[in-house]
Every structure is written in structure tokens, then in C-alpha cells.
Amino acid sequence: MDILEKIKQQVEGAPIVLYIKGTAQFPMCGFSARVVQALNAVDAKFDAYNVLEDPEVFQNLPRYANWPTFPQLYIKGELIGGCDITLELFQQGELEKMVKAALA
């Protein structure tokens, strides 16, 4: 399968999808860890993909997303942002609303 097609299927395969370095249990990067914490704090159920374990995704996701860095958070197939934006939304209380709406 084409790598961009594979990414599309992952991104659209769950209401909330997170690409991080490491796993949700053991993030390997502070930015990834903070996004996982924010999602856990609002009781979000999400699919997490470890980009360090999939070099193809690691190389091609930035191209798919037009977004050069990790982590990347997707809700309903749409890129929400990386660490800064996710934490900003969390602090504003918006993340919880978005998560609830996505999982409803």
C-alpha cells in the first residue's frame, strides 16, 4: 500500500489519533509526553502511533500533514496541531470539548 494511503487510513481509523515519539505509556520526548498527559487529563481515548518504530511514517507524515514535527494530534481525521497548540487548547478548556464531541 502507498504510504500516504496507509497514513490516511490510520488518521481516519479512530476519532482521536496521536503520533508520538515512543508510546503513550513511555513517551520518548517531552513534547510527546505533555500531549499524552493533556489527553489523559480529559479522559480521551486515542490511538497512538510510535513514529520511532515506523521510519516510513516518520518520514512521510510531515509531507501528508504539511507539518514538520512530532507529536501530531488528529481529531476526526483533521490535524489539530502539535504540542503548543494542544496544550493551549487544553488550558482554554477547548480540548475537552473537542474530545467529547469526537467521542460522542
Next chain:
Amino acid sequence: MSNNRIEMIRQQLEQTLTPQSLEIIDDSHKHVGHSGAGGMGHFTVHICAAAFEGKTPLQRHRLVYEALAALMQTDIHALSIQASAPK
């Protein structure tokens, strides 16, 4: 070394986005021993520019990433962005 990087980031952002205010902080010391860019290249950018007017946070970040595209491949390992429009 890191002062050069800050200068490169500053030049790119000033040329592309003509910010009203711009602050670039080198956070690399917090990430010594971290893989990627030799543990170097962690920066925080506070930028205020008219170009961000009416844009979402996602769009603002994309403008910053685009302005720094060449450096994102080489000198910047991680970038924290606080982008605002003039009030």
C-alpha cells in the same frame, strides 16, 4: 554555535513575516543527551506579526514552519511557537 542558529532563525522570520516583535530562546541546554541534532536545536519563538491576523493557531504555526523550512531540516530539532497578531 547556538547564537548563529538564533541569528539564522531571526533573519528568516524577519524577512518572511516582518514581525512587530520577535524573541527567540535557545532551550537546547534542557535537552543535552537527547537524540537528534546532537541534543541541540531546541528553540522557543515568541512572535507577533500582522501576517497572523485572522489566522488559526494551526495556520500561524504553518507560516512559521514555512519561513524556517530550510532550517527545520538541519538546525532545528524542535520548535515551540507562541504566535500572536498585533492587538
